Amino acid sequence: MGYTKWTDEHKNRVIELGKQGLSSRKISQKLFDEFGENFSRRTVSQYLSTGSTNGRVRTKYNQQPDNKVKDVKRGTEIVINKDGSTTSSTTMQMTSEQAKDPEFVLRAHGFNPDDWDIVSARNNFWQQNSIENGLIDLYQSKITVKPKVDNDIKRAVEVLIRDIKPLKVQHSINPSRKRNLVIPITDNHWGITHLSDVQGKLAELLDIIKQGYGTIVIEMIGDMLHSDKINSTETVSGTVLEDVDMPKAIDEAMQFTEAIVVTALQNANTVMIKSVGGNHDFDISYMFMIWIKERFKQAQVDVNNRYRTAYLLGHVLISIQHGNVNRKNPAQILANECRNLWGIATTTEIHSGHLHFDKTEDQNGVVFRQFSTPKPSDDWETMNGFVGANKLMYALEYNDDRLKVEHFI
Known part of the structure; x- marks a missing residue:
C-alpha cells in the first residue's frame, strides 16, 4: 500500500x-x-x-x-x-x-x-x-x-414501531363483573414458537376472557422472544443460539399479544399489563413493552427494566419474576421491597417461569407458581432429552382475596 x-x-x-x-x-x-x-x-x-x-x-x-x-x-x-x-x-x-x-x-x-x-x-x-x-x-x-450495537437497536426499533398507531377498542364498564383474571405469559420464545403452534390454545384463552372480568392482568414474565438481537440469534448475555427469523418472530408476537389485549379491553373494566425481562430477551422485551404501551393506550402498561415487580389485585399480592435470578429467598425479598403491599394482602403469590415446567408450592403461606411454556422443544432441549414437560398456557381467576379457578390450556 x-x-x-x-x-x-x-x-x-x-x-x-x-x-x-x-x-x-x-x-x-x-x-x-x-x-x-x-x-x-x-x-x-x-x-x-x-x-x-x-x-x-x-x-x-x-x-x-x-x-x-x-x-x-x-x-x-x-x-x-x-x-x-x-x-x-x-x-x-x-x-x-x-x-x-x-x-x-x-x-x-x-x-x-x-x-x-x-x-x-x-x-x-x-x-x-x-x-x-x-x-x-x-x-x-x-x-x-x-x-455496532446501535445498529441492532435501530433495526429492532424500526420493526417494533413501524406504522404504530394507538388502537381504539370499544370499552365499557360493567359493575356486574366481580372476579379478576390473571393471564401469565412466559417463555413463549417466539422464533421457535409460531402462531400455528398455539392457535388452538389462543382461541381457548380468548373464550375464557370473553366471560367478562372486573380486572384482567396480563403478566409478561420474560423470554417472550427467543433472541435479544435481530441479525444474530443470541441471549442478552451473548450465548449463541440456533438461528431463528427474528423479524417474523416479532410480527407473530405482536399478533398474539394484540389478540389477547384487544379481547381483554372488550371484556374487562380494567386491563393491566405487567412485565419483567427474561434471560433471553431482557433488552428487546423492554422495547416490545414500549410498543405495547404506545399501541394500547386504554390499558395500564408497566414498562420497566427490573428483574421483578409486584402488584395488588384486591387483597392478593402477586410478584412476577422470570425465575433465573433471586431464587434463594424470593418471599423474604418481596416482603422487604413491598412492605406496604405485604401488610395489606391476605394472600401472597410469586409467579415465575424460566424452567419450562409446571410447579406449584406453598412455602409458609407464600404460594410459588412456576409456569410451563407452550413452545415446541427446540434442538437443544431435544438433544438433552428435556421433552417431557406439558406444553401449557394458563388463566387464573381470583376473587378479592384468593385464587378460585385455575384454567390449564
Missing part, C-alpha cells in the same frame, strides 16, 4: 464538505467512497482548521500509484469468531499517527466505521528496504471488530 500527496481536488472537496457541516469523520468516509483513498480523520480535521495536511494519505490497496512499493506483498486474513466478532490480519503501510486512528484502521481493513466497533487492535511496527523507496515503515495490523 503506497502513499500519495494531497491533490487540489482532494483539498477542494474537503473544503466543500466542511462548508456543508460534515464532521471530519464523515468527510473521511466520503473521500474514501469517492476517491478510493483512506484519509485519516485527524488529517482531515487538521486541514480544515489549519489549511495544512502535514503529511500524506494512503491510497486504496488495489490501486497502483507510480510510487508503489513493489517488494511488499499484502494479503488479508479474515476469521469469523463464534461470538459474532470478526478478526482481520494484514500488512500495511501507515504512519504512527494513522495507527492511532480507529476509523483509519477500520477502513484500512475494509470495515465501515459507521457499522463496526474495534474490540481489540494490535499494530506491530518494523522497517523494510523497498526497491523504489528505500527504507519504509510497515505495520502488521490485527484487529477484532463487532457490529
Whole structure:
C-alpha cells in the first residue's frame, strides 16, 4: 500500500464538505467512497482548521500509484469468531499517527466505521528496504471488530414501531363483573414458537376472557422472544443460539399479544399489563413493552427494566419474576421491597417461569407458581432429552382475596 500527496481536488472537496457541516469523520468516509483513498480523520480535521495536511494519505490497496512499493506483498486474513466478532490480519503501510486512528484502521481493513466497533487492535511496527523507496515503515495490523450495537437497536426499533398507531377498542364498564383474571405469559420464545403452534390454545384463552372480568392482568414474565438481537440469534448475555427469523418472530408476537389485549379491553373494566425481562430477551422485551404501551393506550402498561415487580389485585399480592435470578429467598425479598403491599394482602403469590415446567408450592403461606411454556422443544432441549414437560398456557381467576379457578390450556 503506497502513499500519495494531497491533490487540489482532494483539498477542494474537503473544503466543500466542511462548508456543508460534515464532521471530519464523515468527510473521511466520503473521500474514501469517492476517491478510493483512506484519509485519516485527524488529517482531515487538521486541514480544515489549519489549511495544512502535514503529511500524506494512503491510497486504496488495489490501486497502483507510480510510487508503489513493489517488494511488499499484502494479503488479508479474515476469521469469523463464534461470538459474532470478526478478526482481520494484514500488512500495511501507515504512519504512527494513522495507527492511532480507529476509523483509519477500520477502513484500512475494509470495515465501515459507521457499522463496526474495534474490540481489540494490535499494530506491530518494523522497517523494510523497498526497491523504489528505500527504507519504509510497515505495520502488521490485527484487529477484532463487532457490529455496532446501535445498529441492532435501530433495526429492532424500526420493526417494533413501524406504522404504530394507538388502537381504539370499544370499552365499557360493567359493575356486574366481580372476579379478576390473571393471564401469565412466559417463555413463549417466539422464533421457535409460531402462531400455528398455539392457535388452538389462543382461541381457548380468548373464550375464557370473553366471560367478562372486573380486572384482567396480563403478566409478561420474560423470554417472550427467543433472541435479544435481530441479525444474530443470541441471549442478552451473548450465548449463541440456533438461528431463528427474528423479524417474523416479532410480527407473530405482536399478533398474539394484540389478540389477547384487544379481547381483554372488550371484556374487562380494567386491563393491566405487567412485565419483567427474561434471560433471553431482557433488552428487546423492554422495547416490545414500549410498543405495547404506545399501541394500547386504554390499558395500564408497566414498562420497566427490573428483574421483578409486584402488584395488588384486591387483597392478593402477586410478584412476577422470570425465575433465573433471586431464587434463594424470593418471599423474604418481596416482603422487604413491598412492605406496604405485604401488610395489606391476605394472600401472597410469586409467579415465575424460566424452567419450562409446571410447579406449584406453598412455602409458609407464600404460594410459588412456576409456569410451563407452550413452545415446541427446540434442538437443544431435544438433544438433552428435556421433552417431557406439558406444553401449557394458563388463566387464573381470583376473587378479592384468593385464587378460585385455575384454567390449564
